[in-house]
Amino acid sequence: MSKVITECKLEPEFLAELKTLGKIVGVAIISPEGKIISMPAPNRHHNVIRFMANTLGFPTPIEGQQGFITEDGSFVDRVSAKYIASWNKQLLPRASKSDKLFSECVW
Numbered sequence: 001m002s003k004v005i006t007e008c009k010l011e012p013e014f015l016a017e018l019k020t021l022g023k024i025v026g027v028a029i030i031s032p033e034g035k036i037i038s039m040p041a042p043n044r045h046h047n048v049i050r051f052m053a054n055t056l057g058f059p060t061p062i063e064g065q066q067g068f069i070t071e072d073g074s075f076v077d078r079v080s081a082k083y084i085a086s087w088n089k090q091l092l093p094r095a096s097k098s099d100k101l102f103s104e105c106v107w
Contacts, residue, residue, distance in 0.1 A: 002073035004030065006065055008080040018080055022071025023088045027103050030075055031064040038069045042107040068101060078102070 003021070008014075028038035029048050037056065039048050045066050052058040068081040076084065078100035085091050085106050095105035 002070075003075070004034075004036070005074065005076045005080050006030065006067070008077055008083070015083065018076070018084055019087060020072075021074045021076065021084060024068045024076075024081055024085050024090055024101070024106055025071055026069040028067050028069045028075050029062065029064045030067065031058070036069075036075050038075075040069075041103075044103045068103075 003017075005018075024041075026038050026040040027043050027045050027048055028036055029045065029052065030036045031052075037048055037052050039051065048066075049062045052062050053060050065077065067075050067077045068084075070076060070084060081101035082099060082105075085101055090106045092105060092107075096102055
């Protein structure tokens with residue numbers, strides 16, 4: 001079952017749960033109302049923002065939390081996504097040293 005993770009916790013149980021979600025496979029934004037809009041790799045968050053505004057009619061500026069989608073369909077925040085991408089050896093050599101994942105770090 002897919003999950004919605006909007007905040008990373010550095011607790012052993014939480015980190016163990018992250019390891020079960022699979023690889024990072026796309027970018028996503030979760031709206032303030034809880035609607036998740038995602039696009040597969042190699043899209044970037046600006047592609048999701050444009051889609052939300054131009055196709056789905058969301059008001060601009062687009063509000064919501066940027067994150068990523070995992071293989072099992074879960075939404076994860078940028079910090080959780082960085083852990084997942086690191087564990088799955090998805091980070092490119094040019095990856096940011098930030099604790100947050102950016103799509104440029106993985107594709």
